[in-house]
Amino acid sequence: MKCPLLYLLLVATLGFCPQSFAADAPAPGFTPYLSPEEEAKTIQLPDGYSLQLVVSDPIIKEPVVSAFDGNGRMFVAEMRTYMQDIDGTDEYSPKGRVSLHWSSKGDGVFDKHTVFIDHLILPRMILPMADGLLVNLTDSNDLWLYRDTNGDGVADKKELFYAGGARGGNLEHQQGGLIWDLDNWIYMSVNAIRLRQEGTNTVREWTASNGGQWGIAQDNYGKLWFVNAGGELGPLHFQEPIVYGAFSANGQFAPGFAEVWPLVGLADVQGGTIRFRPQDNTLNHFTATCGGEIFRGDQLPTDLRGDLLFCEPVGRLIRRAKVEVVDGITRLSNPYEKSEFIRSTDPNFRPVNLTTAPDGTLYIVDMYRGIIQEGNWVKKDSFLRPKVQKYGLEKNFGRGRIWRLVHKDFQPGAASHLLDESPAQLVTHLESPNGWWRDTAQKLLVLRGDKSVAPALTIMAQTSTNHLARIHALWALEGLGALEPALIREKLKDEHPQVRIAAIRTSETLYKRNDKSLVPDIQQLTGDSDPNVVLQVLMTANLLTWPDYTKLIETTLASTSSSGVKEIGNQLLRPSSSSATELTADDKKLMTRGEAVYKELCFSCHGSDGKGMPLQGGKPGATMAPPLAGSKTVNASHEGIIRVVLKGLAGPVAGKTYDAQMVPMESNDDGWIAAVTSYVRNSFGNESSMIYPNEVARVRAELKDRAEPWTIAELNTSLPHRLANRNQWKLTASHGSATAALAIDADLSTRYSTGTQEKPGMWFQIELPEETTITGIELNAGSSVHDFPRGYKVELSNDGQTWGQPVAAGHGTTWMTDISFAPAKTKFIRITQTGRSQHWFWSIHDLEILKPGELVKASASVAKKPATSAFE
Incomplete structure (x- = not known):
């Protein structure tokens, strides 16, 4: 590929083309920007596809996510302080914003722009509602609802939607995706919760931990899709809806699925030499997967619909994954041989989010910047920092583009005006071929709460020839609180298995409201011909803890011939990994x-x-x-x-x-x-x-x-280090004092024991040979695993007569009780039992006293390799 005309002078003077940096190429010192028009020339697309610029810098800067309201207006979250230099200086200053863009003529040309919300700290999640926008900021789990009450495109009212509280950690490790799911719950990446409006309240339920990072998507049946960058995992936990569990399956990825095929070879990857090909310095594996989307529009080729697309900004590419469900197991594959769906030769192309648009196409959020990794990953002595500096990537910031992916055989669809339509009109859009229209119409119906459309929704659920419309009608009724058991019972026999699944899932709401009449009908579907239906019965039973649900799962697994049912079903029965013995x-x-x-x-x-x-x-x-x-x-x-x-x-x-x-x-x-x-x-x-x-x-x-x-x-x-003079300690005890010395005899087969059940007031005392500064005690109950203190306090004394206030108090939970406290100088130590056990003695097979370590100054010579982040 030829270098853009803009760079002919650079090629002549520096001898390089920015599309083809090689491992041994001379360092250019910077990686120049391209205009949107020149950047578009560097982006490689499949035949028939092209990109249209929707909005670009300087109108937007550092965009991270876009979302559309019911009238097709596009909100864009802009992290305007993200990595404005290599160290992320002033990253948390309140200069972020959410901008609003729309087409005044309804022709898809976004010619109107406002700043909807300004002075935000790194806005990270947005979700349009019926009359406002939910927004989440970095270092917070709160969700705020912003409204524009006078129609000028600027929010003038703010109210708390969900009080999640403060959070911390690197900004790339925090939640980064927000979605209204088919089941009428709001989900987010990272956080293992889902939210729902009930009247004026926002209720919360726990889900399995999704493992996602940046971005979240759903398919036509409400299954959520997450991608993980930090573990270089790409898609994960996509076998079933996350509310039922974080499932994985053998063979869920085709061979080589995680290998990527970029065009840019700068080796600016966290992870070092193992993560790029030495022959051309190109990224060789997922490391920054984010911004996933199941394409559900109707104005791109049919073979793209239902595929999972996600970004790999370190690789300057977008992966397309074919989704195939066989015998209850979902499998993903890359349809291109050593290639990608979309990739660029421009090092500044940084796609971070994707969304199906109202016009039926796909929108791509391109941060368009040099460095994508946050400052923690490019500290001094990291592998990444010199790579960034070699090409001047840290100098390229403050820009951003949003692209529309189109195809020569399709025209973008009509403008939407769903916010202006009546509930009856919204019902008709549940049959739309564009998933965005169906999702938005259902969301607006539920948020408006107008039950007058319940008869029309019931008829649609019964008679529509479109199974997706039947599913949305069921969920709209569920969200309105107008779903009747009789309709669910009817839909449990629907000809389409996904409608049967929707009937099972919507019945969960009735069960929670104490209508358990549908359980026998649902249980019969453990014999369904479709393994996905069988799995849904088991997951619902497990989630709601039906009576004898474990037996139901075990019986089904014993009788099924489906390997998928066996694999996911066995994971339902998997016990918790916690091994603590006694917890309050x-x-x-x-x-x-x-x-x-x-x-x-x-x-x-x-x-x-x-x-x-x-x-x-x-x-x-x-x-x-x-x-x-x-x-x-x-x-x-x-x-x-x-x-x-x-x-x-x-x-x-x-x-x-x-x-x-x-x-x-x-x-x-x-x-x-x-x-x-x-x-x-x-x-x-x-x-x-x-x-x-x-x-x-x-x-x-x-x-x-x-x-x-x-x-x-x-x-x-x-x-802390153990004192080395145990042979000089003097030990006494209130109970079993004759065995006290066995606590320090270096023989774990012997023990000190009270000889009777634990009770408050029992004590064990150590006299040191001289005053010593200590900071902790280790009590090892050895093979007497239950004989740890149910409660304790630790007091210190210089003379064995006058005791100070306790320096530590607490309780044991397992055979090893580690007690730590601020360094203090003492000669006598007394551990007093404050708990009680009706069955167990207090035993010590081994006891250690700890002295403080030395607080050394950090070494500047050690290479510090950072952990992977959400973008990488």
């Missing part, structure tokens, strides 16, 4: 929160089993991040894992340098860190004591002046 109600809440955090964020590098996510294309057994199962850092002193989560970890671990190492998570609150660390310490075979927010707060305060991630050497030096 508050502990369980902390663990539940930690599990959600892990499954939203951590699994993509550390794996669902805590053994590390396999590194595709790496050496056998290579993983993206260190295993957490059995990790000394995880299971030993509380401070180790707290310090790593707060400040991150760089450099080799156990002699290995991992592709995805820990970045700082200190922007999250103490409860968040306590939750995820407690979960990790009590999952994947780990059994260690819980970590609580007050401990995190103490360690955070100690590290307030540290800015750099730890290295393993620095971490080990900084952690």
Whole structure:
């Protein structure tokens, strides 16, 4: 391909063409911008396709997502402070906005533009409603509804729609997709919840953790589709609707599916040499997948409809995936041989989001910038930073384009005016061939709440020859609260299996309202000829915990010949991974929160089993991040894992340098860190004591002046160390004092024991040979796994007579009780039992006292390789 005319001078003077950077090419020092017209020439498309520019810089800058309201007006979220230099300086200043664009003539030419909302902190999710726009900002889980009450295209009213509270973490690890699903619930990526309006309230339900990052989509049947960049996974958890579980299946990807075929070879990829081809420096594998969409429009070729499309901005390409469902299992494949659906030779082409438009085409959000990775991934000494600087990618920012993908055999459809139509008119659009029209009409019907259309919807559900219209009619009735059991019972026998599935799913709402009359009818469908219907029966039974639902699943699995039913059904029966032995109600809440955090964020590098996510294309057994199962850092002193989560970890671990190492998570609150660390310490075979927010707060305060991630050497030096003079300790106890010395005899087969059931007031005391600064205690119950303290307090004294206020108080949960507290100088230590057990003694097979480590200064010489992000 020839260089654009704009660059003939560059070619003559520098000897390079920006479309063909080679591994040994001289560094140009910058990667020039192209005008939209010149950029379009660099974008490779299948025969018959072309791009039309919808809106471009300077009207928009740093666009990340677009969405259409019922009248076809396009909202665009603009992260105008995103990476305006290589370090992300002032990234969180309130300069982001949501702009609004529309065609005054209804001809598809967006000639009118306003700033709908200004002065926002990195807006990340938008969703048009009936009379306003839901908006979410970075570092927050709140959703705000903005309205324009005077019709000037500028929001003048704001109200809280959902109070989700503050959140932290890198901005690329936060939620980045918002959708009104077919089931009338609002879902988002990352966060394992769904929301729904009931009257003036917004209700919340938990879902399985979706594992998604940037973007979210649905297909014609309401199944949500997520893509994950951080784990280099691409699409994931797409087997069934996420509300029923995060399922995967063997063979769900065709061989080589994750391999990508870009045209740009700059090697500006996080992950180092394993992630690009040495012969041409092109990206070789998913690393930045985002912005997925199931194309459901009617003005592009029919063979594209129903395909999954998603962006790979590091590769400057858009992947097309054929979706095939066989025997209840969904499988994806790349229809192009060593190629892609859309790709560009312009290094600044950065597609990040896709959407099916009202006009039946596909819209592409192109951030059009040099560097796509957030500042955490391009810190000093990272692999990526010199690559960015070599080509001056950090200098290219403040632009953005939105493209319309069209085809020579189709014309974009008519303009929409759904906001101006009556409920009766909206019903007719449920038969539209364009999924956007069907979705929007249903959403508006539900939001308006006009039940006068219920008879028309019922007739459509019964008689329409379009099975998609029958499905939407059922869900519209469900959303209006007008769905009758008789209609569901009728539709359980519909000729189309997806209508039968919709009937089962809509019945769940009636079941929650205590109408359980449909259960026998639905149970009969375990014998349905379509495995997808059978699976829906099992998933509904499991979700609603029908009486004897486990037996129903087991019986169905024993009788079915469908491998898909067996595979997904067995996953329904899979037990929880938590292994903590005794948890209080508050502990369980902390663990539940930690599990959600892990499954939203951590699994993509550390794996669902805590053994590390396999590194595709790496050496056998290579993983993206260190295993957490059995990790000394995880299971030993509380401070180790707290310090790593707060400040991150760089450099080799156990002699290995991992592709995805820990970045700082200190922007999250103490409860968040306590939750995820407690979960990790009590999952994947780990059994260690819980970590609580007050401990995190103490360690955070100690590290307030540290800015750099730890290295393993620095971490080990900084952690508490065991006192080495156990043979000089004097031990006494209120009960079983004769056995006290067995707690420190270095023989785990022996033990100190109270000899009677635990009760408040029992104490165990250690006298040190001299005053010593200590910071923790380890109580190991060994093989007496139930004999840990149900409650404890730790007091210190210099003379064994006068005791200070407790330096620690809490309770054990498993055989190892780790007690940590602020460093304090003492000669006597007393551990007093404050809990009670009717069955178990208090036993100590081994006891250790910990002294503070040395807070070393961060080393500037260690190469710090960051973790992967949402865009990469």
